[in-house]
Amino acid sequence: MKSPVSRTLEALHRRYAGLKEGQVADYIPELAKANPDHFGICIATRDGQLYEVGNTRQKFTIQSISKAFSYGLALEDRGEDHMLAKIGVEPSGDAFNAISLRPGTGVPFNPMINAGAIATCGQILTHDGLSRIDRIREYLSRCAGQSLSVDEQVYRSESTTGHRNRAIGWMLRNFDIIEEDPEDIVEAYFQQCSLLVTCTDLAVMGATLANQGLNPLTGERAIAHEYVDNVLGVMASCGMYDWSGEWIYRVGLPAKSGVGGGILAVLPGQLGIGVFSPPLDSQGNSVRGIRVCMDLARELALHLFNPSAVPPPALRRSYNASQVNSRRRLPQEALRMLRRFGERIRVHELQGPLLFSTIEPVIRVLVKQAPYCQHIILNFAHVPAVDPVSARLLAEFSQSLTDSDSNLHLCHAGSFARTFMEAGIPASRIFATEDAALEHCEDLLLGDLLDGPIEAPSVTLSACHLFRDCSETDIALLEAGLQTMNFEAGETIIHSGDSADAMFIILSGQAEVLLRVNGNHQQRLDVFSPGMSFGEMAFLDASPRSADVVALTRVECRVLSREFFDRLGLEHTGLQAVILRRMALQLSERLRHANIEIGALRS
């Protein structure tokens, strides 16, 4: 099946393939040879998906589009302060080949005009035996995700006719903006402009800028993270020469065009666009390229200011410990307390990237709830990114909580755990799973309410839930008929997949139910304490065991075998009915709780 995204690009290509306006650049003979019918459109997403239509693999020279990237390389070599002292970042209001140097200082207005680009080229260092053009070529190749080469014929043609650019070079040398022989620098500049790219390369280079400098195809770091915004900034304010203001007004994407017929546009954080079509308008921008970008921006709503491109508040859902509890089974008294006071423990699942404007509404809710709860758990399982700002704001909120004797706990923080610890959240408050965090908070709350730790003392058979309605005679009968089994901590009591011919009653110790997820990883479903029974479900319907049960401590069990149970049915029907009634009651209680949990999860 064809993607509707591809269909959109195809329709756009059909719409403008017949447009015959504009002239192929002819200031050098090599460019004049370009085929005016060549026409390609490519979108590359931030995760490396390509959508292509037309001549997207046709090579052409990159020309001025290279200026944005060589500026990035110069920033990495020299830093922002040095570069701002050498070259401004103000739009000049002039055409691309105007000399536009600030009076007195000779500082070019910006790096996107020829003077600024030649000055930029002059700041790039030669090292490791690599010349300027070697380094520029390598840098742009990393951005494109493949090795680019210079079109020697175009380069020689540019060099033969580039007298105006040589004049600019010497003018920059005159003002000491360039401190070396300008001839070499201007030659490197001509070579840079003569690098061969395809429309797809441009889209990938754009996606690399959209993806904070990481090439989404190769995963390689192509542009230092800290300079991506600077490159996008000059593209936004000066990328389309003296049409830059109108471009931002009408299209709204940082972009750069070249006289080879290419246009590269970027929607930061989202995607890169490459368009190739050689015929140019009077400002030197590709005619079809401009039309395609304007239509794409409108039809796909790709605008820098598009406010729907802002993630919604990060609160995914909230519940409290009267609705959802840790997976272990707690004594009746503890459960009763949690039903009643569980609101003092609040769980908030967060979602989406955390940044100021998504975490701010969450913090507003937390600040408001703070006086009414003792323990707050934030679950980051559905958070793909945490910026340092939101980590810092949460750490500050956590500190205020601690001052008022409450606590913030984090879980499923994964690789963000480090960010939070660096922001000042104690490692002891960061839990691997929500279950572990809930268990910890429940223990603290119940410790306060029940005046002491929750204990799980050993019980006798008559105190077990299943046998609570039994007479003394019944208990004696059961004592005689049930087998005793002991398990060491870590020992598996039930293996998932095994057939079930018994159920288990715990007299002392604790055991957990583990579900194998994707082969290895184990998820805790439940914890059983003395007095509880397990294994009823498979026992009842004779299906295979659905999960492992593993002893958490030393465990003493009584085992109710099917054989004994069937015998009860024949010889002691009343006792069997009493046990079945308790079994049904216990299942009903668990189902009731499961339904509450489903309700909370669905909300």
Add this chain to the structure above:
Amino acid sequence: MKSPVSRTLEALHRRYAGLKEGQVADYIPELAKANPDHFGICIATRDGQLYEVGNTRQKFTIQSISKAFSYGLALEDRGEDHMLAKIGVEPSGDAFNAISLRPGTGVPFNPMINAGAIATCGQILTHDGLSRIDRIREYLSRCAGQSLSVDEQVYRSESTTGHRNRAIGWMLRNFDIIEEDPEDIVEAYFQQCSLLVTCTDLAVMGATLANQGLNPLTGERAIAHEYVDNVLGVMASCGMYDWSGEWIYRVGLPAKSGVGGGILAVLPGQLGIGVFSPPLDSQGNSVRGIRVCMDLARELALHLFNPSAVPPPALRRSYNASQVNSRRRLPQEALRMLRRFGERIRVHELQGPLLFSTIEPVIRVLVKQAPYCQHIILNFAHVPAVDPVSARLLAEFSQSLTDSDSNLHLCHAGSFARTFMEAGIPASRIFATEDAALEHCEDLLLGDLLDGPIEAPSVTLSACHLFRDCSETDIALLEAGLQTMNFEAGETIIHSGDSADAMFIILSGQAEVLLRVNGNHQQRLDVFSPGMSFGEMAFLDASPRSADVVALTRVECRVLSREFFDRLGLEHTGLQAVILRRMALQLSERLRHANIEIGALRS
């Protein structure tokens, strides 16, 4: 408890309160009277939350910040084409008071320089008996969320000394950019600049721009939606005069400053910032204002290009009909079929705003899965916004599916249903709830698999799940002991809250379990068909009924009362045990399914 956001602003205020650089504007005596120590910072979020510190309620004159808004009003009066013909949108590279008209045409470079602002003022229509300044005042008041007034003394002072602006007015008249008496227009311009605002007003006006023109405090439409991007566009490219390029490079927010000491900055879709501090630098921008904006942008990561401010892909979670089913209880054979072939029905819950870059990865998954499934259900319960682009792409995908005999169904689309229908998705594919969509898809799939519709024929007592292990004698005993009850469609069989002294067995018809959510709204938990029983849980533990059960069709029931059940325990223990065993089995099966559902919901 104090919000960490407030703390951040307070720290920023402390940092710069002592900074003594800059000079209060003194070109008119009224402005020279400003107190250089006044200093306020305010953030207004897109949902109207205010964070304020310092002199945020001190009034001062808006000055050039008004230019951005009067440009919005002129656009609403005259449209984009007219305005672009009168006033450019290119940065001039010149200072704010330069005349900067394009040679030949006299078109001012942009609306943020004085010439462009006066020309803009000249385009504003007078109507409904309202003068230009009346209309400007009303427009800005709607943006601020309160009535603004002109500072008459500042206005007279501006008017007395504003000869340069009068010269500009006449020059614009000379080029027919202004077609009326320029004196009146220049006076309106002086009044516009003399409107009194507070720092908080600026933040709210910024938040109005951030919120697509809706004032977040009043909820009122202040700026026509279609011109918000134009206003932000000129602020981004020309808002800070000849420091605009550097502002976008360093701060990265569309902004506008005024010589009254105010700066207004906008993070589109997110928030507005107002800063007020009268001392100005040589470019006429507030010294503290610039520092605060630079620090805020860095400390809260508020940058237009911040890629983490992009919502993540919209796929929240996915499951299929072998894991999650509609709430009705299906016959065993149908359930078995769904366990086996349920993957042909896929449910995808979406999240976050839908725009090209969040829906594109979803469409990629859908296109890939399309050959393997017959029914796709998209759940929009967690989607706050759907842009027309994503609606169109989904409609096109839906069309391709139909061509290959599969179907796309939508649910919980709420107010977006209209958007989807307009995009071409048939109303018959849009369901109120996921349950309804699932039921519909299950019926279609089971119809194919079982060669006919799912029927729910009447049953006799011996065919009921609960009594399947009973002998003929037992059945006769039950026939005699169970009461018969009939209910009409819509009649309530069980009222939530009632005490439970019976359970029900359905012989014919269907009934649904409804949970009252927030008073009125009802959520379907389950549907029962002939042969099934309900009401066991409350019956077993004698707790009140937890939900309503309502007849969907005419229903014939048998009622098992507690009295009769207890009597069985005494007189027919074996029969009671048989029923209890079936009851436990049934609960166990439901619990097993609830656990699968919890697993899918937690994934």
